[in-house]
Amino acid sequence: MGSSNTGVGVKEESSLEGGGANAGASASGSAVFSEGEKVLAYHGPRIYEAKVQKVDLRKDEWKYFVHYLGWNKNWDEWVGSDRLLKFTDDNVHKQQELEKNQPADKTAKTGRSTHNKPKSSNDAKVDKEDPRNLSKGKKRKNHPGTEGDRRSPEKLVMLQFPLNLKKQLLDDWEFVAQMGKQLVKLPRSPNVDDILKSYLEYRTKKDGMIAESVGEILKGIRCYFDKALPAMLLYKKERQQYHEAVQGNTAPSTIYGAEHLLRLFVKLPELLAYVNMEEEALTKLQQKLLDFLKFLQKNQSSFFLAVYDGSNGEDETDAK
16 A cells, blocks of 8 residues: 555544444354454555454454554455454564565555455445545445446555645645634635646656646546536535535636645545556556656645635534
8 A cells, every 4th residue: 555545644533334343153253353453454465554443244254344554544444354464573574574575666556455345335434524534425326337337456546645745635624624714715826727737847848748648647637626526525614615616617627726636636546446447557547646746745835725714614514
């Protein structure tokens, strides 16, 4: 997974649904791991520290709902005992040795592994005010079609957020959800369109040519942003402001700025799970998205607000 997920790396408490921890004995015997236990979990080619949130007996097999420590709850999942290790000195050493054998600075992972990936809207109850959830709102149900239409879990995109942008996400959440009527003043300048154009100019100057692939990716980001903003990128406090600011055929990308664009990048792994792309193309896309995040970090002081507007807002405190 890397040093960061798409969310900010702060301590979180989960409220999860699922099977009970006292499901009882069966032909499988007792559960190997217990609820609340710190473990090591295989995820793609690496081993990560995790915490068992729930234990459930499913079809004579124990399953464990784990949260990867320091990672967005989007990555919480049900796994079998074959994916878990006891948190011992020997296994920590195994984790460290495995990490040494990984390519340096590799951010393209084989992704979340294998079986029993939980349905996003049923297995976990969202902590709505957690900044890592970033106003998920209601998950899209069976889109498109059924859960089987999702990309293979091994090929999900992983985005490693620079530390400064993690803090930016946390500050954003605190302004909107924790500090009362603090909202991003609209319209923003630069807006999302301006930022995307700036990045294209930056890449063109750096590469000495206009990369068609970069232009297509930026068009895709703009399209995703305009569609995703009202559906999953807003806190409840921001919804009235959205309806006032975005009228008629106005594109949100001309009204909103870096603050909400960064929230999109938290959601991109989930959104791209439905895109039919070859693994090689997906890896290249991931590299370009990471480069864009570094561009946002490089221009953080000019793209992001230091203080939000306290003149409006709603009394509701839950994110949509």
